[in-house]
Amino acid sequence: MSPSKCMGIAQLASPLLFGSTLAIQVDVSSTADLTDTSKRNKSSTIPGLFDQPYYFWESGLAEDSLVYYWAQTDDATYNELIAEALRFQLGDNMDYMPLNQTKSEGNDDQSYWALAAMTAAEYGFPLAPVDGQSTSWLNIAENVFNEQAARWDNGTCGGGLRWQIFSFDNGYNYKNTFSKGNFFQLASRLAHFTGNQTYSNWASQTLQWSIKVGLAFSQDENNSTFRAGTVFDGTDVSTGCTEINRIQWTAALGTYLAGAAFGFNTSSTRLYVSGTGFVATANTTFTDNDNGIISEVACAPQKTCNTDQLAFKADLARALAQTAYFSPFSSSLADPAALLSLIQRSAKGATLQCQVNKGALQCGSNWASSYYDGIEGLGQDLSVLNILLAALPQKDIGTSATASNATNSTSAGNGTATGSSGGPSGTATPVPANDANGVQASGFALLAVLTCLIAFGV
Ligand SMILES: *[C@@H]1O[C@H](CO)[C@@H](O)[C@H](O)[C@H]1NC(C)=O
Ligand SMILES: *[C@@H]1O[C@H](CO)[C@@H](O)[C@H](O)[C@H]1NC(C)=O
Ligand SMILES: *[C@@H]1O[C@H](CO)[C@@H](O)[C@H](O)[C@H]1NC(C)=O
Ligand SMILES: *[C@@H]1O[C@H](CO)[C@@H](O)[C@H](O)[C@H]1NC(C)=O
Ligand SMILES: *[C@@H]1O[C@H](CO)[C@@H](O)[C@H](O)[C@H]1NC(C)=O
Ligand SMILES: *[C@@H]1O[C@H](CO)[C@@H](O)[C@H](O)[C@H]1NC(C)=O
Ligand SMILES: *[C@@H]1O[C@H](CO)[C@@H](O)[C@H](O)[C@H]1NC(C)=O
Ligand SMILES: *[C@@H]1O[C@H](CO)[C@@H](O)[C@H](O)[C@H]1NC(C)=O
Ligand SMILES: *[C@@H]1O[C@H](CO)[C@@H](O)[C@H](O)[C@H]1NC(C)=O
Ligand SMILES: *[C@@H]1O[C@H](CO)[C@@H](O)[C@H](O)[C@H]1NC(C)=O
Ligand SMILES: CC(=O)N[C@H]1CO[C@H](CO)[C@@H](O)[C@@H]1O
Numbered sequence: 001m002s003p004s005k006c007m008g009i010a011q012l013a014s015p016l017l018f019g020s021t022l023a024i025q026v027d028v029s030s031t032a033d034l035t036d037t038s039k040r041n042k043s044s045t046i047p048g049l050f051d052q053p054y055y056f057w058e059s060g061l062a063e064d065s066l067v068y069y070w071a072q073t074d075d076a077t078y079n080e081l082i083a084e085a086l087r088f089q090l091g092d093n094m095d096y097m098p099l100n101q102t103k104s105e106g107n108d109d110q111s112y113w114a115l116a117a118m119t120a121a122e123y124g125f126p127l128a129p130v131d132g133q134s135t136s137w138l139n140i141a142e143n144v145f146n147e148q149a150a151r152w153d154n155g156t157c158g159g160g161l162r163w164q165i166f167s168f169d170n171g172y173n174y175k176n177t178f179s180k181g182n183f184f185q186l187a188s189r190l191a192h193f194t195g196n197q198t199y200s201n202w203a204s205q206t207l208q209w210s211i212k213v214g215l216a217f218s219q220d221e222n223n224s225t226f227r228a229g230t231v232f233d234g235t236d237v238s239t240g241c242t243e244i245n246r247i248q249w250t251a252a253l254g255t256y257l258a259g260a261a262f263g264f265n266t267s268s269t270r271l272y273v274s275g276t277g278f279v280a281t282a283n284t285t286f287t288d289n290d291n292g293i294i295s296e297v298a299c300a301p302q303k304t305c306n307t308d309q310l311a312f313k314a315d316l317a318r319a320l321a322q323t324a325y326f327s328p329f330s331s332s333l334a335d336p337a338a339l340l341s342l343i344q345r346s347a348k349g350a351t352l353q354c355q356v357n358k359g360a361l362q363c364g365s366n367w368a369s370s371y372y373d374g375i376e377g378l379g380q381d382l383s384v385l386n387i388l389l390a391a392l393p394q395k396d397i398g399t400s401a402t403a404s405n406a407t408n409s410t411s412a413g414n415g416t417a418t419g420s421s422g423g424p425s426g427t428a429t430p431v432p433a434n435d436a437n438g439v440q441a442s443g444f445a446l447l448a449v450l451t452c453l454i455a456f457g458v
Helices: 003-018 034-040 056-073 079-088 107-123 137-151 177-194 197-213 250-266 270-283 309-326 336-351 378-391 438-455
Strands: 174-176 234-236 354-357 360-363
Touching: 056 079, 056 107, 056 309, 056 378, 056 438, 079 107, 107 137, 107 177, 137 177, 137 197, 174 177, 177 197, 177 250, 197 250, 197 270, 250 270, 250 309, 270 309, 270 336, 309 336, 309 378, 336 378, 360 378, 378 438
Parallel strands: none
Antiparallel strands: 174 234, 354 360
């Protein structure tokens, strides 16, 4: 990253994040070399994918985070790498159902990638999904939306989206919160971006169904304060969705919060005031009591979080950032100062989990722990990256009227596309071999942000 951009980040973050006291303890020496991070598990050689133990959804989250990194920092170093990944996994129908994944792909796996495309659309990511064609990132997000809307299942529980796409996969009977929450978020962001009422209707219907069934629980749907913004994990069609799996995850809350924040900005209806409750839950249920730092309460204290769960805080961090972006305009959703304070405390805690050891950046998992907890990995890096980017002033989230797009297309979603294999098109710029490791890219992005903060005396 250029020194001037770096200084910009540091200057912006310095007073916000750390006040007058030095908080970062990580020693990012000039020799810091992230090649060691590959020993975590070298990224697969397939663009966009990470090797085990990282599932398809987390690869989508990584690309989404890197698009957000570019948008927040103006550092385009990884844009070719990001575009290559987002293109390669598109699949024949340009819907993030590539043949290699479809056997086990769930609705939530697919929507994580669609949300990455949505982020690219909102910030005007400069590279198009398919070179030389008028397909836009918006079109890709719409393709996924339209497929998932068609999977809305009125046949059981009066609606909802199943976890799995195919009946032969385990979990087909589970109507999980991640799938619906991501669909809600995608619909809400599409409504915000396009102004198309179809998306608003689906967003509203999805949130209402979630509340009715008791997944996104609201004590009293007519209580305009909507204090109870608890989000539970899911429910099963075999019990007619009468029994709720009540475990709570930061990511499930985050995806509903994001949907509500965009929804409130699009139409300040009472329904989206539910966002207030989601913020309150982030601030209570998921916050360590003593220091007010976001924590994965269901597993972090016992150190039992699995690989997926270690990445969940990335989603909540992002949702808090999106809410913070809108909150000055809709302060009834969240008090802007209090929200920023929650983000800043968590970002501080996150930096305390990062250190450079033998030239490699390592970030632990539990931001509420005052010492490096040694549990490092891709999901932890993505979580720290997102909360640090959340602590910076937010770049404008565009709409179709304001965001620049990489193509000049105005067409609606193209769910029937057959022309592209989704692989790198002949005109795609090749990714430099030494950048072809997505784990490294996430680590470098994170290191760049940390280095900026330190280099300029934060
Ligand atoms: C690397 O991948 C193997 C499986 O291929 C897995 O068992 C191991 O936990 C992974 N290591 C790390 C540090 O992620
Ligand atoms: C699908 O798997 C094959 C074999 O590993 C690989 O060559 C190809 O690049 C993969 N395609 C995608 C889109 O991941
Ligand atoms: C399912 O029900 C919703 C109303 O809850 C309605 O909008 C939708 O058209 C129905 N879908 C189908 C396929 O019947
Ligand atoms: C709104 O979005 C839906 C779903 O993608 C699409 O079918 C419809 O044509 C759009 N309407 C307009 C006016 O663009
Ligand atoms: C909330 O208000 C609506 C419209 O006034 C009403 O139809 C609904 O039954 C009320 N819900 C509850 C839980 O009171
Ligand atoms: C709304 O809910 C909150 C929290 O449950 C409660 O304190 C408040 O009294 C309720 N307001 C009304 C008008 O019912
Ligand atoms: C929505 O957010 C924009 C900033 O992107 C702001 O200008 C506008 O006033 C907000 N609208 C509402 C209703 O909150
Ligand atoms: C979080 O809770 C604290 C303590 O009750 C309160 O002061 C603060 O305003 C809350 N923050 C948000 C974002 O609601
Ligand atoms: C897109 O722009 C190019 C160059 O300005 C132009 O040649 C092409 O016709 C445009 N395509 C569409 C679909 O508008
Ligand atoms: C959809 O995409 C395919 C392949 O790129 C293209 O041939 C077709 O014209 C597109 N259809 C629309 C309606 O944009
Ligand atoms: C830079 C660019 O190509 N902008 C186009 C993005 O798409 C809109 C329509 O949705 C066009 O009007 C812009 O010219």
